[in-house]
Every structure is written in structure tokens, then in C-alpha cells.
Amino acid sequence: MTVSLVPDPDCLDENVVARHLSGEGTEEERGAVRAHIDVCERCRELLSALVRTLVTPDGEGTGRRALPRGTNLGRYVLLDAVGRGGMGVVYAAFDPELDRKVAIKLVRATVEGAGVPPRVQLLAEAQAIARLSHPNIVTVHDVGTVGSELFFAMEYVKGETLRRAQRAGAAGLQRTLGLYLAAGEGLAAAHRSGIVHGDFKPENVLVGEDGRVRVTDFGLARAVQEAAPRFAGTPAYMAPELWRGQPHDLRTDQYAFCVALLEAVEGKRPPEVDQASPSVPPNPIAVPSHLPPRLVRLLSRGLSSPEHRWPSMDALLTELRQARLPFRRSTAAIAVLLFLLTGVLFAQNAFISHRIHQELRSAAERLPELFRQQSELIDLQVNAGVRAEGVLSALGQASNMDAALGLADDESREGQLAASHESLRSADLPGLKGRDALLLANYRGRVILNQAEPGSFGTAAPALPILTDALEESPGDALWSAATLRTLPLTLVHPLREDDLLFVSSRPVVRGQSMLGLILTGAWVSEGLLAELGRAAGARVVLRAPDGGWAGAHWAAPPPLGKVLRLDVDGESAEVFGIRLGAPGTRTPAGDAYLVHVLSADEATGLGSSRVRWTLLALCALTATWLLWRVWRSGWLATLRTERNIS
Amino acid sequence: MSGFPHAEAFWAALGPTRLQNRPAIEARLEAQLAAARDRWPAVEIDGEAFAAHWAERLARTPDPEAAVEQLHVADLYLAFGCASGEVNALRAFAVQLAAAGAAVRGVDASPAFVDEVLQRLQTRVLVAEAGATPRILEYAGRGSLENWLRAGALRLALNARRDARRGPDPLPEVSQFEAAAPTGDLQFELMRGRYGADFGRALRQAFGELESQERNVLRLHFLEGLSLNQIGAMYQVNKSTISRRMARARETLLGRTRERLEEQLSIQPSELDSLLELLGPRLDLSLASVLNQST
Numbered sequence: 001m002t003v004s005l006v007p008d009p010d011c012l013d014e015n016v017v018a019r020h021l022s023g024e025g026t027e028e029e030r031g032a033v034r035a036h037i038d039v040c041e042r043c044r045e046l047l048s049a050l051v052r053t054l055v056t057p058d059g060e061g062t063g064r065r066a067l068p069r070g071t072n073l074g075r076y077v078l079l080d081a082v083g084r085g086g087m088g089v090v091y092a093a094f095d096p097e098l099d100r101k102v103a104i105k106l107v108r109a110t111v112e113g114a115g116v117p118p119r120v121q122l123l124a125e126a127q128a129i130a131r132l133s134h135p136n137i138v139t140v141h142d143v144g145t146v147g148s149e150l151f152f153a154m155e156y157v158k159g160e161t162l163r164r165a166q167r168a169g170a171a172g173l174q175r176t177l178g179l180y181l182a183a184g185e186g187l188a189a190a191h192r193s194g195i196v197h198g199d200f201k202p203e204n205v206l207v208g209e210d211g212r213v214r215v216t217d218f219g220l221a222r223a224v225q226e227a228a229p230r231f232a233g234t235p236a237y238m239a240p241e242l243w244r245g246q247p248h249d250l251r252t253d254q255y256a257f258c259v260a261l262l263e264a265v266e267g268k269r270p271p272e273v274d275q276a277s278p279s280v281p282p283n284p285i286a287v288p289s290h291l292p293p294r295l296v297r298l299l300s301r302g303l304s305s306p307e308h309r310w311p312s313m314d315a316l317l318t319e320l321r322q323a324r325l326p327f328r329r330s331t332a333a334i335a336v337l338l339f340l341l342t343g344v345l346f347a348q349n350a351f352i353s354h355r356i357h358q359e360l361r362s363a364a365e366r367l368p369e370l371f372r373q374q375s376e377l378i379d380l381q382v383n384a385g386v387r388a389e390g391v392l393s394a395l396g397q398a399s400n401m402d403a404a405l406g407l408a409d410d411e412s413r414e415g416q417l418a419a420s421h422e423s424l425r426s427a428d429l430p431g432l433k434g435r436d437a438l439l440l441a442n443y444r445g446r447v448i449l450n451q452a453e454p455g456s457f458g459t460a461a462p463a464l465p466i467l468t469d470a471l472e473e474s475p476g477d478a479l480w481s482a483a484t485l486r487t488l489p490l491t492l493v494h495p496l497r498e499d500d501l502l503f504v505s506s507r508p509v510v511r512g513q514s515m516l517g518l519i520l521t522g523a524w525v526s527e528g529l530l531a532e533l534g535r536a537a538g539a540r541v542v543l544r545a546p547d548g549g550w551a552g553a554h555w556a557a558p559p560p561l562g563k564v565l566r567l568d569v570d571g572e573s574a575e576v577f578g579i580r581l582g583a584p585g586t587r588t589p590a591g592d593a594y595l596v597h598v599l600s601a602d603e604a605t606g607l608g609s610s611r612v613r614w615t616l617l618a619l620c621a622l623t624a625t626w627l628l629w630r631v632w633r634s635g636w637l638a639t640l641r642t643e644r645n646i647s
Numbered sequence: 648m649s650g651f652p653h654a655e656a657f658w659a660a661l662g663p664t665r666l667q668n669r670p671a672i673e674a675r676l677e678a679q680l681a682a683a684r685d686r687w688p689a690v691e692i693d694g695e696a697f698a699a700h701w702a703e704r705l706a707r708t709p710d711p712e713a714a715v716e717q718l719h720v721a722d723l724y725l726a727f728g729c730a731s732g733e734v735n736a737l738r739a740f741a742v743q744l745a746a747a748g749a750a751v752r753g754v755d756a757s758p759a760f761v762d763e764v765l766q767r768l769q770t771r772v773l774v775a776e777a778g779a780t781p782r783i784l785e786y787a788g789r790g791s792l793e794n795w796l797r798a799g800a801l802r803l804a805l806n807a808r809r810d811a812r813r814g815p816d817p818l819p820e821v822s823q824f825e826a827a828a829p830t831g832d833l834q835f836e837l838m839r840g841r842y843g844a845d846f847g848r849a850l851r852q853a854f855g856e857l858e859s860q861e862r863n864v865l866r867l868h869f870l871e872g873l874s875l876n877q878i879g880a881m882y883q884v885n886k887s888t889i890s891r892r893m894a895r896a897r898e899t900l901l902g903r904t905r906e907r908l909e910e911q912l913s914i915q916p917s918e919l920d921s922l923l924e925l926l927g928p929r930l931d932l933s934l935a936s937v938l939n940q941s942t
Binding site for chain 1: 717882883
């Protein structure tokens with residue numbers, strides 16, 4: 001074989017190479033060439049250089065030799081390749097002048113030929129791209145050429161592509177929309193400068209570790225493949241008019257943006273496009289109707305025919321902002337309101353019940369003092385002998401009687417009672433006024449009560465008007481009635497049912513007031529008897545505590561809030577808070593004295609004691625929690641963070 | 648005169664062959680010659696001498712009968728014209744040479760380099776050395792003249808570049824796979840920090856154990872950046888064949904890398920799995936890095 005330029009006699013001569021590449025060789029000849037290039041580096045190099053010029057790469061190769069670490073490119077020193085794609089290779093590089101790391105993208109420039117913009121124009125276009133300055137656009141520091149290639153020195157973004165970010169972002173629709181909103185801002189900013197991206201897709205958007213979203217590779221698709229404008233771009237994101245040979249413009253960017261957005265929210269890739277039949281535009285993309293209606297409208301319009309798309313990216317973004325926020329904002333607002341409401345209700349509850357307890361406790365603390373004063377007064381009167389003898393004697397006996405009352409089985413009781421009854425009945429006490437008169441009436445009443453037949457209310461009844469009258473002479477001093485009524489239950493020996501409570505008070509029950517009364521347990525009272533008692537004393541009675549625990553509580557440790565008796569006030573049931581008086585364990589045979597507070601309608605509402613109210617409260621809290629959980633799940637908060645970083 | 652005008656010279660130059668049915672062949676020859684003249688109407692050559700040259704080229708093919716149909720007669724015609732110094736042929740040649748220039752630019756785009764390579768190519772193929780014919784007569788008419796020139800131009804360009812590179816290597820020694828640029832993927836960084844060097848070494852070993860064709864295909868794709876269809880054109884096989892071969896090569900490579908790592912590292916199989924899961928998809932970048940160091 002005579003060869004001209006072949007360095008080695010075994011190497012392929014130009015005739016063989018030309019025939020091989022024209023595809024005319026026989027299988028035997030081709031086999032020989034293959035075998036040769038597998039061992040001969042020079043011929044392999046020759047053939048690879050040839051196919052590089054003869055065969056248009058179909059997108060999977062980078063079209064250039066990978067540059068080793070340390071290669072100088074302008075003032076930059078290349079580090080390693082960090083990515084590669086149809087567009088070219090991206091290297092991390094170091095800029096010694098500014099002592100910083102940059103990313104360098106090397107881009108195959110267009111194969112020169114007819115209808116291709118000259119390199120000067122390409123470079124000018126690249127420089128225009130470099131002048132774009134926007135937080136959502138990757139900053140291009142420098143543009144230049146190396147041999148037949150363009151290079152872009154860009155800010156080095158530590159992070160990931162939007163494709164990865166949106167996959168990792170099962171965090172939801174809101175985060176995705178937030179990311180796309182930011183990317184859209186970058187795109188819109190470029191559009192305002194008249195720069196078309198030409199290949200918008202999730203791979204061309206970077207999400208930095210700082211959360212900032214940056215669009216990259218502006219205009220590169222066209223710079224690279226101007227010779228075949230139809231194939232400039234990534235098929236799946238290409239608008240139908242591009243398939244008909246029309247050039248890229250702002251509206252094809254908008255289309256690509258919408259395809260990417262739809263892909264992101266649906267989590268599915270757009271349908272693959274058959275690149276083999278480029279003359280057939282792909283079918284219109286259908287927007288699934290299960291998406292939020294605003295988003296459906298936004299996407300449908302962005303994916304429609306060019307003249308029906310949004311007038312600009314700005315218009316689209318305005319819509320996107322709206323599609324993203326309203327329902328989320330209102331959801332969040334409702335949740336916050338419900339939480340506030342719940343909080344207010346709880347606070348109100350706590351405040352009101354605290355106030356009632358304070359009142360009851362301070363009243364209860366005053367009781368022993370009042371009882372003491374009462375007996376001191378009696379003693380004083382007895383000792384001083386300042387009053388009529390009859391009175392003195394009656395009071396003296398009555399004073400003794402107090403001791404006797406504690407001893408139900410004392411044999412002397414009967415006699416004492418009879419004696420005091422007589423003296424009190426006959427006592428004429430014209431000079432006694434105010435408290436003294438009350439005191440006397442008190443004793444009279446007691447005497448009558450104590451003379452009454454056990455178990456017979458009828459005989460005890462006459463005492464009640466006397467007591468009531470006396471109480472009326474000392475209005476507002478409800479506590480006195482307690483002392484008075486301590487004795488009353490002794491007459492009621494009918495057993496109550498175990499779980500029944502009888503509240504007896506000498507005064508009409510008024511909502512919103514504290515009063516003393518007796519809660520009787522363990523005695524049975526007939527309905528008729530209760531009615532009689534009520535009529536006679538103006539007392540109100542209540543049966544059945546909602547739970548039995550309340551009755552045993554001690555005033556020193558007030559019953560927990562919400563444990564209330566229900567009281568019948570004018571045919572309605574009123575709720576009552578109460579505390580027991582006296583030391584624990586000191587129960588009279590029939591019941592305990594209680595200081596109670598009858599809730600006014602307002603207080604009852606404020607306390608949330610009713611079941612409806614508690615249910616409402618629980619519902620509010622639950623709903624609010626659920627809404628907040630949804631808001632959190634939606635990634636809206638993360639979006640807010642992202643936005644703060646962006647702006 | 649009808650029929651092939653220089654039949655005698657043709658058959659004489661062809662020598663003894665098994666070619667049958669001379670009239671039919673002569674008719675084909677006549678048509679091909681007419682087509683060549685149509686292509687280059689301004690090129691005037693000595694028909695008889697060309698017929699002899701043509702016959703010689705045919706005689707050198709393994710199957711002259713098939714070659715009658717396959718030969719690029721028009722290109723052969725032009726080459727013959729160039730060799731005889733015909734002015735219009737040389738003009739047409741200049742156009743083809745310019746086309747080869749585009750290929751040279753792929754090696755080095757500086758106009759000076761391209762000019763020099765084309766100049767040398769022109770000299771080498773057109774100017775006869777003492778006692779010899781111009782090398783353009785070696786063009787066999789198999790494959791286009793344009794590709795023949797391209798191949799020659801590229802060979803010269805590659806040789807020139809190789810010569811220029813001989814001497815001190817301007818690039819610093821690189822042996823730090825593990826010092827590669829961070830990617831921002833923390834898990835990946837961690838794995839690479841821990842096993843990057845071992846992975847690089849294992850990968851290099853595994854690559855060395857591949858068959859030469861597998862090695863070449865991977866090298867062409869990942870290092871030279873050729874696309875699959877370009878590699879397909881080099882080997883004259885279908886793109887899908889190359890794609891399959893490449894996938895198999897990758898698989899073998901990863902498998903062997905795994906074996907090496909298992910031998911060399913005391914590492915839990917599960918951790919090895921996640922290491923390969925993480926580094927595997929970036930095999931192309933790793934491989935480019937490894938190949939750049941080993942070549």
C-alpha cells in the first residue's frame with residue numbers, strides 16, 4: 001500500500017479512511033479498520049477528528065475533549081468538570097486575580113456555514129447576557145472564546161438543579177410554586193432586557209444552598225445550534241411553533257416555563273417528543289383539572305397557541321403569585337383566628353373562675369371571724385346584764401343551747417330547749433335593733449326548730465319566716481343566714497338518695513351573687529317537701545350534682561373549675577360554683593355548709609362550663625391545628641423563607 | 648463514434664481480468680465519464696491517459712466488477728486533472744481544500760495553523776517529488792475526494808499538534824481525584840471525601856482491565872466528548888450498537904470497580920452499595936478525571 005502521510009506502514013491510508021467513512025466498505029474492510037483503530041491511537045485520533053467534523057452530534061456527547069485539571073483558560077485555572085450536557089462541559093475553576101471560585105461553561109460554538117451568525121455577533125450576544133444582573137439569574141463574570149468555543153465564567157453556585165430540588169421537594173405545591181416564581185422572576189428580568197432564554201428547563205435553573213433560585217444558560221441553546229434552529233432547545237419543552245421552524249421568542253420561553261411548571265406540580269415528565277419527525281408538532285399538552293383552578297388557568301393559557309398566551313412573563317407571574325397565595329393565606333388566617341379564639345376563651349375561663357374563687361375564698365375566710373363575733377356578742381350581753389332579765393336568761397340559755405345542739409343524744413337537751421323556748425317566746429325586746437334583733441330572732445328560730453318533731457317539717461316551718469324576717473333587717477349580710485341555717489337540716493331526717501344533693505338557702509337565688517347555703521346529702525326529701533321548703537324559705541333547691549366529687553371538696557382546696565352544681569333559678573337551670581366550709585371531715589349528720597356562687601348568664605358563658613361550649617372549644621383547637629399542619633405541610637413557610645432570601 | 652472512446656487504453660491498462668460482458672461495462676464507463684465531464688465541464692484532460700489511470704485504480708480493487716459501479720469517477724477525474732496541472736481542475740481542488748480546512752479548525756482554530764496545514768497538504772498532494780507522480784494520483788476513487796483530502800489534512804494537523812506538544816508538558820501533574828470540586832451534594836461530598844481516592848484507583852484498575860474496544864468507546868465518549876452517533880460513524884456501526892456496547896462497558900466497569908473496592912477496603916456491602924449508588928451516576932465525570940490522568 002503506498003501511502004503519503006501515514007506515519008506507520010500499517011496505518012490506514014486516506015483512501016481507506018475516506019472509503020470507511022463514506023460507508024462504502026465491505027464488512028471485511030470495516031472490520032479491519034475497527035481492529036486497527038482499537039490498537040492504533042493515531043488512527044483513532046484521526047477518525048475521531050474526522051467524525052467530529054463530518055457527523056453532527058445528536059446531543060449525547062459534549063463535542064469536545066475533557067480538559068484536565070490545571071488547564072489555563074484565559075486567566076482562569078480549571079479544576080474538575082462538575083457537569084456536562086448537550087450544551088457543553090461545566091468546570092469548576094479558580095480565578096487567581098480575584099481569588100475566588102467560578103464555574104466555567106465551555107460551549108461548542110456553531111459550526112460555521114450559511115445563515116449562521118458570525119462569531120462576533122455571537123460574542124456580542126453573550127456579552128449582553130453577561131450584562132444581565134438579577135438575583136434570580138446566574139451572574140456571568142466573563143465571556144470569551146477559546147479556539148472555536150465560547151466560554152462563560154459564571155458565579156459558582158453551590159447547590160442543585162431545580163430538577164433535583166423539585167424532586168426532593170415532596171414538601172409540596174407551595175414550595176414548588178415558590179421556586180418557579182423565583183425562576184420566573186429571573187426569566188422576566190431577562191425578557192425585559194429583550195433577552196430570550198431559548199432553553200428553559202429545570203436543569204437550567206440552579207437552587208443554591210442559600211435557597212436562592214438562579215436561572216442559567218441564557219441564549220446558549222441558540223448560540224450553540226443556530227445552524228439547526230428547529231433543534232435548538234430541549235424537545236419536551238419546545239413550543240409547537242418551534243417545530244414549524246419559527247424562531248425562539250419571549251413566548252416560546254413562556255411555553256417552556258409552563259411545561260416545566262406543569263411537570264413540577266404533577267411530578268411527571270412532559271410527554272416525550274419524537275425528534276425523528278420534527279415536522280410534526282407535538283400534541284397540545286393537557287392541563288389536569290385536579291390542580292387548583294387558578295393554576296389550571298395559568299398553565300392552560302401559557303401552553304396555548306402563541307397569540308393566546310400571557311402577554312408577558314410579568315403577567316404570568318402576577319397570576320402565579322395569586323394562584324399560589326390566596327387560599328393558603330386565608331387558610332393560615334383562619335387557623336390563626338381559631339387559635340386566637342381558643343386562647344381568648346381559655347383566658348376568659350381562667351379569669352372568671354379565678355375571680356369567683358377569690359371572692360368565695362375571701363368570704364369564707366371572713367366566716368370564722370363572724371361566728372366568733374356572734375358568740376362574743378352573746379357573751380358580752382350575758383355578762384353585762386345590760387338588758388332585760390328575760391332576755392338575759394333567754395340568751396344565756398340559748399348560749400348553752402349552742403353546746404347542746406352538737407350533742408344530738410344529750411338527755412338534757414330536751415329540757416334546755418323547752419326552757420329557752422318559753423323564755424324566748426315571752427321575751428319582749430323592744431330596745432333591740434339591727435344585729436341584736438337579728439341575733440334574737442336567730443335564737444327564736446332555733447328554738448322553734450329544735451322543738452320541732454324530728455322528721456316533720458311542718459313543725460319546723462314556723463322558724464323559717466322568723467329567720468327570714470330577721471335576715472331582711474340586716475340586708476346584704478348573707479353570711480348570717482349560714483349561722484342561722486346550720487340548724488335547719490337537723491330537722492330533715494328523711495334520707496336523700498346517695499347521689500342527691502340538696503341545696504338550701506334562706507334567700508332567693510340570684511344569678512351573679514355569692515351566698516351561703518347548705519348542701520345536704522344522704523337525706524331523702526320528697527318532692528312535696530322540697531316545694532314546701534322552697535315556698536316557706538324562698539330557698540331554691542337543687543338535685544343531682546353533675547358529678548359527685550364536688551360535694552367532698554374542701555374550701556381550703558377549692559374544687560377544680562368547671563365542677564358545678566346545677567341550680568334551678570326561676571325555672572331555668574343556673575350553674576353554681578361552691579366551696580365547702582369548715583375543716584375536712586367535720587360533717588354535720590345531714591350535710592355541709594357551702595359558700596356558693598350562682599353564675600350569671602354572662603359568667604356561665606364566659607366560663608365555658610356547658611358541654612356545647614367545651615365542644616366548640618375543642619373543635620376550634622382541632623380545626624386550627626389541622627389547618628396549621630396543612631399550611632406547614634404545604635411548604636408555605638419554607639416558601640416565605642425562600643422569598644426572604646430571594647429579595 | 649459511439650461507445651467508450653478510450654476502450655483500448657482502458658482494457659490494456661486493466662490487464663487480465665475476469666470481467667465479462669465488455670460491451671455492457673463499456674456502456675457504464677461511458678455514462679460515468681459523461682457524468683464526470685458534466686460535473687467538471689471546464690476541466691480538460693487527456694482522455695486516454697485518464698482511461699488508463701481509471702483502469703489501474705479498478706485493477707487494484709479486490710472486486711473490480713463491483714468497483715465499476717462504486718468508484719467515485721468524477722472525483723477521480725478531478726484528481727487526474729489536478730495531477731496534470733489543469734488550471735480549472737486546480738481551481739475546483741482549491742474549493743475542496745477549503746472544505747477540508749473546516750476539519751482542521753476543529754484541531755486548532757487559529758487561521759495561521761489552518762493556513763499552514765492546508766499549504767502543506769496542497770504541496771504534498773500536488774507537487775511531485777523527484778521521479779514520482781503527484782500524490783493526488785494515489786487517490787483511489789473509493790470514498791469521496793473531499794473525505795480523502797479531509798483525512799490527509801487532519802492527519803497533518805494532528806501530527807503538527809503532536810509535534811508542537813512535544814517538549815515540556817505545560818500542564819501540572821494531576822493525581823487528585825479526591826480534590827475534585829465540591830458539588831454541593833453533601834452526602835456525595837462525604838462519600839467522596841472518605842472513598843474518593845480508593846474509588847478513583849479502583850476505577851482506573853477496572854478500566855485497564857476492559858477490552859481495548861470497550862476502553863476506546865468509553866474514552867471517545869467521556870474524554871473526547873464524541874456523541875454516540877459520531878462513535879458509530881467511526882466504527883461504521885449503528886448508534887444503538889454503540890449505545891449497547893457502552894452500557895455493557897459501563898456495567899463491566901462498575902462491577903469490576905466494585906470487586907476491586909471489596910478486595911481493597913474493609914467496607915460493609917451495604918455501604919459499598921450506597922457508595923456505588925452515589926458515585927455510579929457520576930461515572931462519566933469520574934471517568935473523565937481518571938482518563939485525563941492516565942493518558
